[in-house]
Amino acid sequence: MVLPSTQNHLDVKDIEQGVILLKDGSASMVVQVNSLNFDLLSEPEQDGIIGAYSGFLNSLSFYVQVLIISRRTDVSSYLSKVSQAQERQQNQLLKERLGNYKDFVQQLISKNDVLDKCFYIIVPYKSPLTGGSNNNSPLNMLKKSFGIGGQSKELRFDKADLLKRAFIDLEPKRDHVVEQLRRCGLKAEQLNTEQLITLMYELYNQDSAKNQPLQDEAKNYTTPIVEPKIRL
Template sequence: MADTETQAVNTQPVSPTKGKVTQKASKDGSNSTLRFLPIAEIHDDTVVLKDGTVRGVMEVTSVNFSLKSEAEQNSIIYSYQQFLNALEFPIQIYIRSKKLDLDDYIAKLSEVADQQPNPLLKNQTLEYIQFVSKLIEYADIMEKKFYVIIPYDLTESSTKKGLFRLFLDTINPDDSIAKYKERVRRFSTMKKGLQQRMNIAQAKLESCGLQTRILSTKELISLYYSVYNPITSMSQKLKEANVNQTKKQ
């Protein structure tokens, strides 16, 4: 995930459409501030930024540290220390809290109720659906997820760019055909390097007793859509989750 993924962005919502994620054109025809987002494409379980660098995202489980014995706590601390010491590249840890979304779960229960031949069981299922819906509405239940973002750059040039180049990238954030061709040419090599880093991080985190899972293309698009559109994403679901690419129109 790019360094700017958690900053507030006042922009038109991303419109979920089949085959790609695009921005809605404003009424006056002006460019949306979405053009300032660093993401160029999302495909092959990888986030590709406009500067040509790539990102992989892992979802990581948590452990209830306070319920562990002292010996178990020391073991976890030591394993995590080993994980940090083994890193030869930067990582980003992203913790996200959001309201629990059980729409898919409720939809499945509704299908079960519709197909239930037993009137008593059908009525009980409908009552349970109503109970869960009211509980979520009034209890405001939150869920917390943890992500580790791994970057990769062939030249690790993010700190080697001159100030003038960084200034130009800031004032001219638009994508271009030249940038796109360069990303395509480098992607295969970048993907291999990123995968090696992801494997290292996974192995070390799992030694801490944590479970890890690399996000797929669909999951990456859904994650970024909800991060950049926190309000819209609650009412306008990204139904076309088979999107395989994000790009500027």
């Protein structure tokens, strides 16, 4: 008896050219958005951003989903840079202070969870060729985008054709979202394949990803989705 792999229970079919392809024939682009400190803005600036964001929402003629993820901040690379700066420092006093600063940061993160919030906007696409439409409920589309809404029926479709159709539908929507958010003073950028793989890995491996982050670049992997050579 061959037990099903974990991937059999996920909706993700593949990730190509910055697009998540799902088993039910739908696809999604993910746009990462930076944040701003609203409280530090003056009242006229706050009113301007509220008006721009209201205009963004009113301009949408398609579904989008807003995803907010809180994750523990990884400062290992930052501490490594501090250590390198400490080794290069010739002034003994500054070298000692860099060491004290590094110890302070290490103690701070060991006693407190330093969290970072990441903001994403998911732009979904549903191919009419698979019997669906773009009028799926926003909640279901959000769950499907990350394969967490329960296992969907896997449909047979041409992956290259789906990718082509998804680009035609999603690229104008992505550009519209990016431009409207720019008017709000926010920088938005579509995640590429490597960034999507890293995001998926962290979502599905929240505990192990803290201690075992992806070390290799995604482009060095043969495929983001593991497939057996022999199918039984």
